[in-house]
Amino acid sequence: MSDLRKLLDPVWLVENLGYIRTQHNPLVKFKPWEWQREFLRILDKHDKVVLLKSRDIGASTVAVLYYTADTIINGGDFLIASYKKESAAFLYENVKVFIKNLPDVLKPVTELIEDTKHGLIIKSSGAHIKAVEMSPKVGRSFRAIRILASEVAHWKEPRKSWVALTGAGTKGVKICVESTPNPAPEGELFEEIYTNPEYYSCEYDWRVSPEHDEEWERKRRSELTDKEFAIEYECDLTKSSEGNNVIPISWVDGAITRIMKPEGEIVFGVDVARYGDDESVVVIRQGPKVLDIKPFRKIDTMEYAGRIKDLAEKYSPSKIIVDVIGVGSGVYDRLREQELPAVEFNSSEKAEDSERFANKRAESYFGLRERFKDGDIDIPNDRILRQQLTRQTYKFNSRGQIQIQSKEEIKKKYGWSPDRADALMMAFANVKKGKIGIYTDVNKEEIKKWESLINS
Ligand SMILES: Nc1ncnc2c1ncn2[C@@H]1O[C@H](COP(=O)(O)OP(=O)(O)OP(=O)(O)O)[C@@H](O)[C@H]1O
Ligand SMILES: [Mg+2]
Incomplete structure (x- = not known):
């Protein structure tokens, strides 16, 4: 039998x-x-x-x-x-x-x-x-x-x-x-x-x-x-x-199956964990292609900055875009101290198009959305990233501006924080005109050098 x-x-x-x-x-x-x-x-x-x-x-x-x-x-x-x-x-x-x-x-x-x-x-x-x-x-x-x-x-x-x-x-x-x-x-x-x-x-x-x-x-x-x-x-x-999904599932799946050439500048998007069980994530992209997603757990700011430095030595990014809210500023400072091309990303900052978007976060997510919509992005088949991207929703605030769910709201609703999606959003964020903050431990010449590099 x-x-x-x-x-x-x-x-x-x-x-x-x-x-x-x-x-x-x-x-x-x-x-x-x-x-x-x-x-x-x-x-x-x-x-x-x-x-x-x-x-x-x-x-x-x-x-x-x-x-x-x-x-x-x-x-x-x-x-x-x-x-x-x-x-x-x-x-x-x-x-x-x-x-x-x-x-x-x-x-x-x-x-x-x-x-x-x-x-x-x-x-x-x-x-x-x-x-x-x-x-x-x-x-x-x-x-x-x-x-x-x-x-x-x-x-x-x-x-x-x-x-x-x-x-x-x-x-x-x-x-x-x-x-x-x-x-x-x-x-x-x-x-x-x-x-x-x-x-x-x-x-x-x-x-x-x-x-x-x-x-x-x-x-x-x-x-x-x-x-x-x-x-x-x-x-x-x-x-x-x-709610309205920022990026529909079918667009995300399109970006997963698409194969693009890694051409153009290399940029890092760096998300810094805010709570113990969140991930710190570095997304590495070259042009439209995401080369790697590096998650780190339970790592302090100094150690994290060290790991980013190792990655920078390997990839020579032209920009490292860092989420500077809360502990993120520590990572940013440390990267700058090590003369790495770190650029601040402050999600609650005013958007360039402040008529349309409530803040930088909303504007950048919509920039990312355009890429998914136009088929101008290639991401790895990372199930966690996929989940995070597809759960991101937007709404209009009382002033008619587009607003994205905050990290805190998402965490409250689902029990996880969209760290990989945020790192991706930052890796593609438009920070060209971004100013590098003045930090006492970095001399002004250095800052000029990085600013001209970033804005070039
Ligand atoms: N290969 C097949 N050849 C012929 N008939 C089929 C075949 N597969 C399913 N059916 C018939 O199609 C009809 C719908 O099938 P089923 O209930 O499995 O679909 P469903 O997608 O689950 O639909 P629902 O949305 O109603 O749950 C049924 O009458 C089923 O017997
Ligand atoms: Mg059925």
Whole structure:
């Protein structure tokens, strides 16, 4: 029996031997669509997957088949946590249809000993498969090592349910979180998971389904507002979330996949940790290309300045742009003392375009935004940076100026501080006309020299 299992591969099983029940047909051979093939491989490769999806593209079905196959082969329990009773029932039906229609030779591993309303047990391994309408009461009673969290942004009490489901953590648990966006507060948890670096995130809109053609699109668009269509079918989190994202996820992903030549001056952006658990981060770029992101933890200003000096010796930057708020000024002073081309960046300072922006921080983030929008930036695939960039929002203040969420606000809301994103923003900040502050320990000639270098 175990030998039989060794011969089986879940992706192969689903692609070659799968049957499903559709809304129109009680039993059809499962022929995966192109995107489903791709998604099967993602599920197979990554334990934690989050899928931002269009409605009705066959996402739940393919995830259910994959995890069911994996349960048959590898044992352990599988829970389908859905947002609606009917949807849970439909997906559960698919589990049964799939298992019962596998070929007879697989009987030793597919025989079921119990078939209660929403749960079954695979005889050979004792593995349970169950589908539920998700609520905070569910999780605690069920120890699954595979979870399909379906339409999470539409769960009734998402946060409480999530805690119930993952209370003891998700270590060793295979989990797929999928949803269409939801502009209501219920949608927030999903967006957080979507930008959580521990998850492999992917996005599939309505176009991936071969059942959706131009005719279908015309019809749908005529029934919905633009905003509704964007949310339901185009995976538009920006339209969905209350705040306005400075840099949409798709632009960030564009910058991650883009490959540009490192040409032009080398600039460092230096963010200095304000609290014990924050990171100090140096972002190193050459022209539009980010060469490296160097995070440091629990490091004092002197030590940090030393590390920056080492990096400067390696890269010979023309500018080192340093966040001088709070302890940052100590790092700045120390760099200047060592005759490095440090330039101050003070985020609360007045913007050049002070009509439009509340401060330097907002202006610089919007400068960075332009680069992402125009495709003039290439960043490494750093999941933490990606998360930080995509959570940055802006609003208009009472004077109509653009204002960016402050570090403190972000830290309060998410528990982390956007240090890598800030360092990136500084590395690209326009400080050309910036004045170098007069520091007593640096002579005026030196300052002139650096100023002319920076402003050249
Ligand atoms: N490869 C396929 N071939 C034919 N029909 C399919 C295929 N994959 C899924 N379906 C059918 O498409 C419909 C939508 O599937 P499913 O519910 O899995 O999609 P979904 O993206 O999770 O949708 P929802 O947004 O409603 O949750 C179902 O009727 C399902 O049986
Ligand atoms: Mg679904």
